[in-house]
Amino acid sequence: MIAAHDALDQRDRWVPPSAGSVPLDRVAGMGWHALTDLMPPVLVLKDGALRHNLDVMARFCRAHGVSLAPHGKTTMSPQLVARQLEAGAWGVTAASPAQARLFRAFAVSPIVIANQVVDPLGLDWMAGELERHPEAPVLCLVDSDRAVGLMDEALAGRGPLPVLVEMGLAGGRTGCRSVEEGRRVAAAVRRSRSLWLAGVECFEGVVHDPEQVDGVLGETRALCEALAREGAFDELDEVLVTAGGSAHFDRVVHHLAGGWELGRPARVVLRSGCYLTHDHGDYERLSPFGGRLPEWEPLRQAMEVWGLVHSRPEPDLAIVGFGKRDVSYDLGLPRPLHVSSRDGRRRDAEGMEVFRLNDQHAYVRVPPGDDLAVGDLLGCGLSHPCTVFDKWRSIPVVDDGDRVIGAIRTYF
């Protein structure tokens, strides 16, 4: 399904200086070690953790009878999406027509665009995809009459495109603020000549207050049931119901998996994206696995960055060679984990703290007496995978010994 035709070229910053262009599928054979054969800073994806996380999420979805359309925006990597599909994912989620186009170029189907699409170019692409591949749906959201009107106008009779009515919550992001509003938007969809109503959607991940999370999920269910009672789904084989980031999918399953009486099956689709790599920050704290779901093994962190200590200008300060161009900083700074010395010794980065980032530098507070030295490599965990992936064009995949066993590309 995924073409592995991409070459890493000489401009991929982590490729060894001497390597020149290396086809993606030949990286594994290069015999590289991430810490000695690649120019720092190096971001690595740990294969063992990826496998574990793919497996846990696939088993969770099977156990609850829900489908998975992992949010592709997290990684924007066809190679990682391919692994998610191989592990049993039903489809993929995208944030925009441009992202959907990338995944479609790698033959992914179905695709849920978890957004309103009102730009004429995006709609033209979606209509064209429907004409070229009627068997491979691309869905999107609507949350207003005006959006329905703009879509109708732009599509001018092409389609009809499948859409989901989005449920939101007061003080939240997009989405209808009440079941009543959702019903009005659904009615507008049903009147339009270019759209058809495929189900309902919400994204509960914009809030973290449990009552609000439960509230929007409950409203989403209520909207779906109200629409079914109105006959809005009478012509459907199945009704699509989708929600779920990587923080509250246990609540999504609680509210939406099962118990439906719609006169036809409900396909409940989780859209979690960050479960794949997990993290050393927000998702470590928020993930249901191992926490609110103690019967499930915790996810494992698949992502680490290694940077070189450039300078030890003051006794308690180290300046390390990664920065805002290399790592996430929106939901917490990198967390020092390991030190690898020039002689290959590895130890814990105990007591160290990244307290500031410049574009290309990290400021690390070092405990008194620690012999962290210029030339050492500092390995750090990261928070929020989405804003790490978008900083790299290609990322090596490593085994437990940090040997490079493959690579993925990103397409931002």
Next chain:
Amino acid sequence: MIAAHDALDQRDRWVPPSAGSVPLDRVAGMGWHALTDLMPPVLVLKDGALRHNLDVMARFCRAHGVSLAPHGKTTMSPQLVARQLEAGAWGVTAASPAQARLFRAFAVSPIVIANQVVDPLGLDWMAGELERHPEAPVLCLVDSDRAVGLMDEALAGRGPLPVLVEMGLAGGRTGCRSVEEGRRVAAAVRRSRSLWLAGVECFEGVVHDPEQVDGVLGETRALCEALAREGAFDELDEVLVTAGGSAHFDRVVHHLAGGWELGRPARVVLRSGCYLTHDHGDYERLSPFGGRLPEWEPLRQAMEVWGLVHSRPEPDLAIVGFGKRDVSYDLGLPRPLHVSSRDGRRRDAEGMEVFRLNDQHAYVRVPPGDDLAVGDLLGCGLSHPCTVFDKWRSIPVVDDGDRVIGAIRTYF
């Protein structure tokens, strides 16, 4: 000097769905309008502002007899670096050997790596470049004896590579904390068999307190003079003295341009990067042009992002289709400037404010009664160009009417 061979491919998110691959040098002929022919969100570079800023900075450097090696890390775009060189820049600055390698692939020389380089791969590349192109120097910094030792060890007699001793300040980033320390490091360089001392460096931009800025620049001058007195530059044709981001280059010129008595010319090199695009945030506030230098015209903002209004879920809230994946947020959020309606009308985005970003969404507070509508485009100014460029693989260059007259690529 710069090869314009790069094709924009179908995975460049702003390319129209129908366009497929478009060679970079054919973008101008496509007849695209940024607001109607490209998938939103769209980041644009305004050609008129780029020209103005290139011209102002070039004139400033000529007027003060200083050279310019603009920091290429800002844009990581060979096409923009080419314009800086055409406008008279002496060379380019890079943050790492990997960045230097990119610029060298586009035949740029000289290159100042404004960092310590102690990784064996980076040093191997630098030594190789010196062997392949002895006429095209790549310089880097040193701020410790240990760094000199590691470089000597890794180079194993290759070279010698030209290095600059870095001056820093207490509580700052890298760099020697005193003239005395700088002299010790310089002495280590002079003893090494793989390095030669080409001059001194500091980066005053890590601090914004005027006394600290003046302090580190004064120390840099003092170090250079002390080294000259010791005979450290006796074999040089010219001594390189470099400093200067985009916030304090007036102070750099005040302290370092002219008045040298080194027995040979001093080449004073500014390394400003952000002057090229300027911004609607930190650099608008900090730029000396038009502020502390009232005799010079202010720079013009060359960068704007346009996003589509997806949703108006509450009377004072608009959700717009750009987010952390598209714009900077580290030194201030995007600033709404213009609204372009579906019918092409344009107006000021008066009273609107971006108050939150998610990965792919902006939350915009809208004044009471404002008719900003789903389907409108919101144009915003941005703060901190560096963390905008790193989010795009290619960026259209537009004329004053937002017609696309070219494009640049970035290589992060």
